[in-house]
Amino acid sequence: MAITLYKFLKQLRKTFTVDIMSSQAFTVEFAPTNEERLKALHISGILVTPYFSNSNIVFMLENKLNLVLKTESIPFAKAEKGMLVDKEYELIRALSINNISTINMSQEWLFKTGFQYFLNTIGINYLDEEPITLDNCNSSIFSVSPISLDEFITSISHLSKNLVFLDMKKENSKLIVENPSIPFTTNDIFAIKDAGVDTIISFYLSSQRLPLYKEANLNLIYLNHIDYMNILLRKLAQIIQLDVEIPALFLPQDSIKLKTLHDYEQY
Incomplete structure (x- = not known):
């Protein structure tokens, strides 16, 4: 056919x-x-x-x-x-x-709308999505409720062996995905914090940025780009x-x- x-x-x-x-x-x-x-x-x-x-x-x-x-x-x-x-x-x-x-x-679609299809793989079929405007791009805040952040980490760790989780705090499961072609600025990170986000999913991990995540009190999940x-x-x-x-x-x-x-x- x-x-x-x-x-x-x-x-x-x-x-x-x-x-x-x-x-x-x-x-x-x-x-x-x-x-x-x-x-x-x-x-x-x-x-x-x-x-x-x-x-x-x-x-x-x-x-x-x-x-x-x-x-x-x-x-x-x-x-x-x-x-x-x-x-x-x-x-x-x-x-x-x-x-x-x-x-x-497009990279924007893959790391914004496409993220929902990634989550479908671990059994999350519905997401609350809230738009947010940042310095260089428009993004979305996702809520992975009703599962907890710990359950979310456990689920994706079965899919990617290259996962790194930096735990700054564990509260709600609101998260945002960083487009690797448009990295978050310092202003973006604090705007994300003010919007109630607890966790950033990133495909770029730099030791120089770790103090910034700590200052903003944000969890960081690193995923290998190819695995994602x-x-x-x-x-x-x-x-x-x-x-x-x-x-x-x-x-x-x-x-x-x-x-x-x-x-x-x-x-």
Whole structure:
């Protein structure tokens, strides 16, 4: 069974409540933009993966997949003097020859709305969400009630072995997720505290910032970026397959192995 890319985009908009054609949440990157061509392009299967490279092409061909949902853009911007490096050229050539389309998910969506799908994996199906405006971005405060913060930590520790929890206080379970591409400023951290948040989930852990979290009396949960993406995208693949009734296969990325606190500072 196959559906057109046009129909898939309409279903994606319905599933994730975003206007695909005007929003940057899901950007149609390597595919037609003309509506007639979108209606003529048939999707037989979908690959959902954090990062996409030439090595994934064979996997897609073997499984008859011709659409990719991923988290990083194809690196056109890295071209120097109008020339692509060999690796980039080969990737674009492989996409063209095999009629593979790509959709890129925005970092803002992944670390804001997408966080709800991460929580679905540990059995939290409903979240109270409250918007908050910070220095460089708009974010959301989540409440993971009725479970306690301890129960929340225990649940996600089963999913990620690279979790670090810095316990400053244990009260309510209001938390916020830090987008790694837009780190919280000092002002943000204290604004978050004033908004009643107890816990920050971050994908960047620096020993230089620890005194700041302590001063603000905030818990800090460090999650490995790749672990988070793997958990979230596996759930997305399941949801998409149920909604569009065509194969949606998830291909994980290997986690980065970190040994000491100083090792975390580069991520």
